[in-house]
Amino acid sequence: MRLNQKAIVYIFTSLLVLVMSWEAQRSMSVAAANMVAIPEEAIRLRILANSDSPKDQWLKREIRDQVNAEITNWVTELESIEYARDVIESQLEKIELIVASELARIGVSDSFTVEFDEVQFPTKLYGNVVYPAGLYEAVLITIGEGKGENWWCVLFPPLCFIDFANGDAAEAEQDGEEVETEVRFFVVEVFHTIKNFMFG
Template identity: 55%
Template sequence: MRVRSRVLAGVAGWVLAGTLLTGSQAGFVASADEYAGTTVVDEEAPLIPNDAVRLRIIANSDSPEDQALKRQIRDRIIDEVGRRLRGAGDRQQARQVIEANVPIFTLMAAQAVKEAGYSYTVKTDYGRVPFPTKVYGNNVYPAGEYEALRIVVGEGKGQNWWCVLFPPLCFVDLANGDAVQAKDMEAKSEPLATIEVPAGENQTAQMVQVRLGIVDGLKSLFEKIGEFLKSLFA
């Protein structure tokens, strides 16, 4: 009996510690009333300047093979852009370097397509291009038209991948896929709120669900404790 009492006391300690830890991790999440603005603030997530230069790569389709090809192109382009932008001191220089090397980026993407055994066309342009809404951590990046290097593979009907070339947020893994799905949030949990994200030029506003990280974290913690207690008293 004493053993079980000690175990239960230990479990209570785990719950308290887990609650405090999860609460500290979710400390940056605002209350539901504060979601009237355009972003849900995550202090650790990178913020995108309005005049940033982006990269958008659109796959031929959503097949696993086409999505894998998109990632191969992504890796090559990011490495090449990073190499060429090492001497860029400001955004204007970065824009000039990227725009001047569009033909090279096109050839690199086409080479990746060829090496993968496909005959897809590759279209590359630089300018103001449309972007979908994106959620990264707890930041919501509205849809709209932004300055970017855009690469369209084949029919361009697959999911897209995008990041910021300058400032170089691509190199801190801004995005691994499409939005709108917050990273590490449990799909089955209830949303804290549904907010309207103001759109950019020629775009309609979009509704985005926001989840509270502490809720998902505590749910997972209590499920694990429940499983432990069942095994203890079985």
């Protein structure tokens, strides 16, 4: 009986190592699939929060979501950066209306600006790619004093499903959660099976 128990423990340990190895490989594959290089000719969107307070950061995300929902409608068909510039410039007033509407809906009286110009960006590491600091063509939304943590994405080509500011890809994050859940349930199931076998 002791020999059988040792064999079962050995098998169980081997299974755990195999599962953890599989999970690591899966996570790396997801990350690699979502690595995106920003081309030299690109137009970014940057949103600066008033401050780093939870309320101001939450407000930034609310505005981000509404602006993203709108810009997704008119950037997907853009084929050249020249055309992208024309379309974006023609839509600046609409972006201003969205920001003003969100501030009014939430009941915040912060001032804001919407500009389309050369905008200063800090250095950012996304995956194993470093995006150097510098001036980049961008739509800049500044809320209040604009001293809080920023969020940015790429308007053209349309890559705003990726949050470069946090180095996260929403789809990858979701896949990772699903993988983690599947692995957890698998390990628990194996454990219960072995426990029932050993102790009846």
